[in-house]
Amino acid sequence: MNLVNSILDIEEQILIKPDATPKAPAKEPGKLSGSQAVLEAFIAEGVDTIFGYPGGAIMPIYDALYDYHDKLKHILVRHEQGGIHAAQGFARASGRVGVVFATSGPGATNLVTGLADAMIDSTPLVCITGQVYAHLLGTDAFQEVDVINITTPITKWNYQVTDASEIPTVLAKAFHIAKTGRPGPVLIDITKNAQLDKFAYSGYKRCDHIRSYRPKPVVRKEFIEEAAQLINEAQRPFVLWGQGVILGKAEKEFKAFIEKSGIPAAWTILGASAIPTDHPLNVGMLGMHGNYGPNVLTNDCDVLIAIGMRFDDRVTGRLDKYAKQAKVVHLDIDPSEIDKNVKSTVGVWGDCKETLPILTQLVEARQHPEWLQRFNEHKQIEEDTVIRKELNPEGEKLTMGEVINVINELTGGNAIMVTDVGQHQMVTCRYAKFNQSKSNITSGGAGTMGFGLPAAIGAKFGAPERTVIAIIGDGGIQMTIQELGTIMQTEVDVKIVILNNEFLGMVRQWQQLFHDKRYSFVDITSPDYIMVAKGYGVEGQKVSARADLQNAIKTMLDHDGSYLLEVMVGKEDNVFPMVPQGCSVSEIRLS
């Protein structure tokens, strides 16, 4: 497509606009092309890694990139969806803005899933898409798609640049918007003429203020005082935290708050790893496949303190039976989240990095041993009915949980765990051990299968010093398996574990439990993954016996470079506990 594209592009020059011949821009003092201005903006914003895929309408930017290759590392992905998921993984592992290049038309539409994913999971991205010449807009030109309107509902902000001189200010705005307030994806669509045209460049000025945009609210202490009073009067307070704690870089402030107040705290899957798994006040995971105690006791606490989370339906279950007995304190940076799903008694709008220390100062130092004991009792029930047989199974077949458990033992909980979507995701989130923040990278709100492999590649570029392990199902891996090509070319070190149950397991589980075991199109076949990996120059092996598991994982971790480990697990294993859809969190099933 690229060759055709570039030929057509040349024709376009000759036939349609003979005067605008694109060529490498010569250096003219004080003048930059729009493309150069884009790359100068990146450098000024501290960008060093770009995930992208070239094509006709973004060729001027790629041409300029040729001269910037010493300052900007470009990762050539195998599909634009892989590019944007990699940028998401990069952003989540590093806490920085992920940057993506794609061409117009299909290049841009291939970003859509990643944009939707980044939007709902609040991931800061700046995506640059090429667009046809401004004079061709609306003419159904080759590879012209109305990207701005397609992406409007799934971007925090988007903008089409048709004039090169706009680029410095627009990109400054883009980075400011992507990373401040509640972060999110920004898409800038740049017409080809704006990439090519030269303009008088007067330097790059970072944006720190947009009059219609208030990312950082004024902290209103009176509401924090009200919240503190509720907390101080509480007998059974319970903290729920989400990714807001990580995005706000407020892990320390959060830890200080729960330690002083002595309140048990549970996490959403995007909030996982903000405090270590083995912290005594960390009582586990919320939601549909979360831990028993946190779900049941949500309907028993007297004050519920939600911090940087949005009461997703996978966390709350049936809303009209959710924490009705409790007074609710909700801290969030996005005012539209407060009272959206769960009505709060006190809403604290603000950046938790600022609000939490004030709250910590106002709450009394307490301990809640009896209340914490309730969590331990529930933990014991879950241990006896679910966890033990998942982690130390008596059956012959391997379980997903024991794979994660062996990984925990061998990494000590120091790896970044990246998952795809499905049963393996829930099992990883449930059982993975985390010692440090930004260690659980998963597609939460959107539930995007195919996220895992590219996100793991991006995560490794975002945190090169850390071990990155991608846990992926046999369904999800086949959605973006082409990114093995990116691994091959960049020689990035990603450990890939395919948990193969020869089914689309989560859908199969639902069909078993709620559709009379009518297994409709969930028996997916797999290629020989080891051979496929080998074709991409990636070493690997397949195990199905317990006796081989430990060694296989050790071999994978010790291997110099990427490695693919396929583990055959029980075909019809289910993930429990489970809050069935439409049920209350306290109706959670253990089997």
Add this chain to the structure above:
Amino acid sequence: MKQEYTITVYTENQVGLLVRIAIIFSRRKINIESINSSPSEFESISRFTLVIQETEDVIKKVARQIEKQVEVLKVYYNTNDEIVWQELALYKVSTDEIAEKVQVERLLRQYGARAVAIRKDYTIFETTGHREETQRLIDFLSPYGLIEFVRSARVAIIKASSGFHDKLKEFEAAEPGEEAVENEYLGKREELFTM
């Protein structure tokens, strides 16, 4: 209980903002009964006026979603008793028919109508007012053959509003002051949610 709300949105004058606002409603399958975009008291700032039938709970959430858009400065929602509003309507009728069968002075007086164009073959009347008022003239003219009719979107002024002048200063300041955290529509306790 669903009732009629008028939503007033102050925005930057930017291409694409109409879509950003409109899809907040269409995503939730809420019908926009009327929408108007016009300049505001500031040259660079646009003012959208929308009319929606919904419960206050939904309107409140939708208003926050609109205000969350980067280029939206401020959103207000009001019930009908909190605003003064007008709609404009134009009616095209046959001049012969009207001249023969209608007492035109009575029509002008009784319905507050104006004749804005009189040609040999047609006459155009105009009224402004609330929906019922413009509707009354349709009912009256229909028997005489209404050739064309069109009614504008609602435009509304909020009775209690002191305009946007002071607020804009706050928005333009790098550090927001207390003024910028005022928000009538969310009530006293929720004042903190405003931008």
